[in-house]
Amino acid sequence: MNPLRVNLRIACLLFIGLSGGCQNSFMPGPEAENSYAYEQNTRLGRGVNIGNALEAPVEGQWGVRIKPEYLVQIRQAGFNSIRLPVRWDAHALTYPPYTIDTVFIHRVDEILAQAMKLGLRVIINMHHYDAMVMNPGAEKNRFLALWRQIAEHYATYTDWLYFELLNEPCCNITSEEWNTLVSEAITVIRDARAERTLIVGLTNGGGTDGLGALHLPRGVANIIVTFHYYSPFVFTHQGAEWIPGAESWKNVTWEGTAVERDRITEDFQRTAFFALEQHLPVNLGEYGAYGKAPYDSRVTWTKTVTTEALRQGMSMHYWEFCAGFGLYDTISGSFRKELMDAVLK
Ligand code: BGC
Numbered sequence: 001m002n003p004l005r006v007n008l009r010i011a012c013l014l015f016i017g018l019s020g021g022c023q024n025s026f027m028p029g030p031e032a033e034n035s036y037a038y039e040q041n042t043r044l045g046r047g048v049n050i051g052n053a054l055e056a057p058v059e060g061q062w063g064v065r066i067k068p069e070y071l072v073q074i075r076q077a078g079f080n081s082i083r084l085p086v087r088w089d090a091h092a093l094t095y096p097p098y099t100i101d102t103v104f105i106h107r108v109d110e111i112l113a114q115a116m117k118l119g120l121r122v123i124i125n126m127h128h129y130d131a132m133v134m135n136p137g138a139e140k141n142r143f144l145a146l147w148r149q150i151a152e153h154y155a156t157y158t159d160w161l162y163f164e165l166l167n168e169p170c171c172n173i174t175s176e177e178w179n180t181l182v183s184e185a186i187t188v189i190r191d192a193r194a195e196r197t198l199i200v201g202l203t204n205g206g207g208t209d210g211l212g213a214l215h216l217p218r219g220v221a222n223i224i225v226t227f228h229y230y231s232p233f234v235f236t237h238q239g240a241e242w243i244p245g246a247e248s249w250k251n252v253t254w255e256g257t258a259v260e261r262d263r264i265t266e267d268f269q270r271t272a273f274f275a276l277e278q279h280l281p282v283n284l285g286e287y288g289a290y291g292k293a294p295y296d297s298r299v300t301w302t303k304t305v306t307t308e309a310l311r312q313g314m315s316m317h318y319w320e321f322c323a324g325f326g327l328y329d330t331i332s333g334s335f336r337k338e339l340m341d342a343v344l345k
Contacts, residue, residue: 033221033279034221034222034223034279034280034281036197036221036222037197037221037222037223037224037280037281038281040159040162040197040222040224040281041224041281041282041283041314041315042281042313042315043080043081043121043159043160044080044081044121044123044162044224044283044315044317045079045080045081045315046078046079046080046081046306046315046316046317046343046344047079047080047081047082047083047120047121047123047315047316047317047318048074048079048082048083048317048318048320048321048327048343049082049083049084049085049285049286049317049318049319049320049321050064050066050070050082050083050084050085050320050321051064051085051319051320051321051323051325052064052320052322052323052324053065053066053085054066054084054085054086054087054107054108054111054127055085055086055087055127055128055167056087057087057090058090059107062323063323064321064322064323066111068114070321070322070328071111071114071115071118071120072118073328073335074120074321075118075119075120077335077340077344078344079120079344080120080121081120081121081122081123081315081317082115082120082121082122082123082317083122083123083125083164083285083286083317084108084111084122084123084124084125085125085127085128085167086108086124086125086126086127087127087128087129088100088126088129088146088150089126089128089129089131089132089142089146090128091104091105092142092146092149094142096141096145097145098141098142098145098146098149099149100146100149100150100153105150105153108124112124112154112157112161116157116160120160121160121161121162122160122161122162123162123163123164123199123283123285123317124150124161124162124163124164125163125164125165125166125167125199126143126146126147126164126165126166126167127167128167129143129166129167132166132173133166133168133169133170133171133172133173134171134172135172136172136173136177136181137177140181140184143166143181143185144184144185144188147163147165147185147188147189148188148189148191148192150163150189151163151188151189151190151191151192151193151196152192154192154193155192155193156193157193158195159195159197161196162196162197162198162199162224163189163196163197163198163199164198164199164200164201164226164285165181165182165185165198165199165200165201166181166201167201167206168201168205168206168228169201169202169203169204169205169206169210170203170204170205170206173203174203175203175204175210175213175214178203178213178214179213179214179215179216182200182214182216182217183216183217183220186198186217186220186223195222196222197222197223197224198222198223198224199223199224199225199226199283199285200214200216200223200224200225200226201225201226201227201228201285202214202225202226202227205228206226206227206228206285206286207227207228207229207230207231208227208229208267208270208271210227211227211270211271211274212274214278216278216280223280224280224281224282224283224315225275225278225280225281225282225283226282226283226284226285227271227282227283227284227285228284228285228286228287228319229264229267229284229286229287229305230286230287230288230289231263231264231267232252232254232263234246234249234252235252235253235254235289235293235297235301236288236289236290236293236301237249237290238250238251238252238290238292238293239290239292239293240290240292240324250292251294252293252294252297253294253296253297254289254293254297254298254300254301255297255300256300256301256304260304261304264304264305264308265308268308268309268311268312268314269312271312272312272313272314281313281314281315282312282313282314282315283314283315283316283317284305284309284314284315284316284317285316285317286317286318286319286320287302287305287309287316287317287318287319288302288318288319288320288325289301289302289325290324290325291324291325291326295338295339298339299338299339299341299342300342302318302339302342302343303341303342306342306343318343327339327340327343
């Protein structure tokens with residue numbers, strides 16, 4: 001191993017330990033072949049997921065239909081980007097050539113056009129592709145065919161549009177399979193546009209558990225790694241109707257004690273260290289606490305996580321805009337101030 005790299009790593013680790021942060025400028029120059037991805041990650045900055053909309057089986061079915069004014073409000077509040085979860089597989093043929101429904105893709109086009117006009121960068125992903133995570137072998141051709149169509153359709157869209165391969169790879173997708181799928185998807189997408197910045201998640205559900213298992217193909221750059229953070233889960237998901245057993249988790253607070261904070265700091269340092277070794281910039285693609293958690297605790301936790309992500313030079317996307325975790329209250333037509341400050345200040 002190159003001694004320069006070793007020294008830089010030690011310096012960086014010390015830096016992480018002492019100050020809690022290792023900024024991109026600490027990346028070893030000569031080996032930082034992924035430097036464009038760091039720039040692209042910095043441009044993502046702070047953002048929000050527009051969740052429960054296009055990843056519902058049909059937009060509106062989960063209570064959110066994206067209105068142009070939402071994007072305006074997001075931009076005016078100071079966000080740099082949005083993550084747009086999309087359930088492509090619900091709008092495509094289940095047999096070859098797996099054609100994506102034209103009306104649906106035009107709806108995505110419409111939102112992208114609004115975002116671009118406002119100067120918001122956008123990540124589109126593949127979300128809630130349940131068949132894929134349950135049966136990756138059988139679904140692989142369809143997964144790649146969907147990406148081929150998306151990549152070709154958006155081939156002329158420049159660096160403000162990012163693709164994230166799959167939300168929270170989990171269940172029956174092994175790390176080995178995921179590494180192969182990532183490599184194949186990169187080839188398919190970059191056939192359509194070689195410069196596309198790609199975002200890759202971690203197996204085992206997208207959290208820090210999957211760190212270390214991701215092996216990207218050699219010589220491939222312009223990749224950002226993403227992870228999701230919802231720890232402690234009994235706090236962030238208390239009362240969540242879609243999590244078995246969570247309805248009995250009630251009034252769990254998060255006070256921001258030294259022990260609680262240290263736990264978060266350690267998780268973020270571990271993630272930053274893994275990424276540093278791999279020359280990968282990091283996106284925190286989802287973090288948030290459900291609306292049934294005590295509001296003050298949600299604010300304290302969110303502020304703590306935002307601060308950790310910033311210290312580690314990560315881009316971040318709060319989960320989510322106006323549904324159960326919402327930053328924005330559609331009834332009053334305004335943001336929840338304390339939560340917004342926890343994300344943006
Ligand atoms: C899921 C959402 C869920 C959120 C928090 C997301 O990845 O798609 O359905 O609300 O995580 O659990």
